[in-house]
Amino acid sequence: MKTAARIPTQRTPDRRYGPLLGLVIGHAVSLTGNMLTIIALPLYVLAETGSAAATGLVAAFATAPMVIGGAFGGVVVDRIGYRRASVVADLVSGVTIAAVPLLDRTVGLPFWALLALVFATGLLDTPGQSARIALLPEAAAAAGVPIERAVALFEATSRGSRLVGAPVAGLLVAAFGALTVLALDAVTFVVSAAVVAVLVPRGLRPAAEPEAGTGPDADAVRPGYWREFTDGVRFLLREPLLRLIVLMVLFTNLIDAAKGTVLLPVVADRELGGATAFGLLAGAMGGGALAGSLVFGAIGHRLPRRPTYVIAFLIAGGPPHLALAAGLPLPTLLAITLVAGFAAGAINPMIGAIELERVPVGMRARVFGVIGAGCWAAMPLGSIGAGLAVNAFGTTATLVVSGCCYLLLSLMPLLGGPWRDMTRPSPARPAPVPEPAP
Numbered sequence: 001m002k003t004a005a006r007i008p009t010q011r012t013p014d015r016r017y018g019p020l021l022g023l024v025i026g027h028a029v030s031l032t033g034n035m036l037t038i039i040a041l042p043l044y045v046l047a048e049t050g051s052a053a054a055t056g057l058v059a060a061f062a063t064a065p066m067v068i069g070g071a072f073g074g075v076v077v078d079r080i081g082y083r084r085a086s087v088v089a090d091l092v093s094g095v096t097i098a099a100v101p102l103l104d105r106t107v108g109l110p111f112w113a114l115l116a117l118v119f120a121t122g123l124l125d126t127p128g129q130s131a132r133i134a135l136l137p138e139a140a141a142a143a144g145v146p147i148e149r150a151v152a153l154f155e156a157t158s159r160g161s162r163l164v165g166a167p168v169a170g171l172l173v174a175a176f177g178a179l180t181v182l183a184l185d186a187v188t189f190v191v192s193a194a195v196v197a198v199l200v201p202r203g204l205r206p207a208a209e210p211e212a213g214t215g216p217d218a219d220a221v222r223p224g225y226w227r228e229f230t231d232g233v234r235f236l237l238r239e240p241l242l243r244l245i246v247l248m249v250l251f252t253n254l255i256d257a258a259k260g261t262v263l264l265p266v267v268a269d270r271e272l273g274g275a276t277a278f279g280l281l282a283g284a285m286g287g288g289a290l291a292g293s294l295v296f297g298a299i300g301h302r303l304p305r306r307p308t309y310v311i312a313f314l315i316a317g318g319p320p321h322l323a324l325a326a327g328l329p330l331p332t333l334l335a336i337t338l339v340a341g342f343a344a345g346a347i348n349p350m351i352g353a354i355e356l357e358r359v360p361v362g363m364r365a366r367v368f369g370v371i372g373a374g375c376w377a378a379m380p381l382g383s384i385g386a387g388l389a390v391n392a393f394g395t396t397a398t399l400v401v402s403g404c405c406y407l408l409l410s411l412m413p414l415l416g417g418p419w420r421d422m423t424r425p426s427p428a429r430p431a432p433v434p435e436p437a438p
């Protein structure tokens with residue numbers, strides 16, 4: 001199997017922590033804002049329409065652009081530069097999400113306009129995240145941090161954002177209303193853009209990434225957009241392990257989207273007391289995952305990847321669904337969710353390290369974008385399907401089926417084959433760089 005050259009992680013005498021801190025802080029602020037919207041938006045739609053199906057439709061319009069932007073925005077990110085792409089993506093998303101409360105409070109917000117704004121907000125979200133991730137190896141090398149630890153730290157910020165953002169959003173929605181929380185989300189996008197612009201220097205880029213727009217023949221020497229896009233797709237299709245990871249996460253994300261955007265809000269609203277319970281459960285997942293990511297960052301490089309991956313999925317996925325279906329009291333649900341989150345905290349750092357080990361430097365954004373699009377492609381269907389299933393069969397039956405399916409999907413890596421290649425590359429010799437596509 002052809003893999004990318006091993007990313008240097010050796011310590012340097014002159015460490016610079018600013019770029020890594022800028023990426024981590026900017027990522028944390030941006031994702032905290034996302035959590036505000038994840039909590040506020042479905043509760044706003046439920047309050048306005050009272051319909052689980054409408055809530056699922058809005059969630060689908062929120063996740064579909066993440067797939068589209070991830071698939072087609074990666075090439076643009078590779079072209080204009082990772083730092084610039086991160087800043088622009090956050091600024092544009094801030095404007096579109098701010099329009100939701102602004103229109104609602106002034107001229108009115110019809111349902112179709114809400115769908116359009118939600119779609120526009122998510123369109124640049126994935127490219128912005130891909131841009132920050134693509135700069136992570138260079139920022140980690142500048143700080144003298146091993147790549148697996150840097151990825152775990154980056155993932156811990158995502159989990160920490162859920163920990164902080166979800167319960168705070170639930171309390172804010174209960175106190176001030178969903179529209180106020182959406183306005184606050186717009187502010188977080190601006191703050192994230194400012195942090196990255198200030199702390200991440202313009203000169204921080206992969207060696208293979210030319211400065212955007214430099215040189216009189218810059219456009220002439222680059223292949224066309226569609227050629228670069230197909231190169232990213234072709235690379236993923238030629239990597240059996242990455243293909244299997246995308247396939248597995250595609251279906252688990254479908255189930256997660258059903259739970260997070262429809263099933264959990266409905267259960268919280270109808271059985272657990274509303275926004276506060278929703279925020280606490282989402283926060284428990286984030287808090288457990290934050291702890292799991294930090295623990296993995298400390299010891300993950302010593303753990304066997306495939307068994308750890310399977311065990312993490314088994315604990316993280318099915319049990320929360322089945323616990324919700326059983327109608328357990330909120331304190332018990334919080335405990336189960338906390339343990340599930342702890343296990344989930346190891347999953348994304350493992351996947352992220354594997355991607356960074358295998359994807360060539362000059363193709364990071366486009367390949368990460370294709371991977372993200374593949375992983376998220378079914379999430380809109382999960383949201384819509386969950387809304388329809390709740391109306392047709394009830395919440396409990398939907399949760400039981402989704403939980404059992406999640407448990408079965410968690411066993412996929414035990415089938416062997418390319419899953420055996422999850423082992424780390426040997427430090428004794430760098431892996432060969434993949435040949436360019438003909």
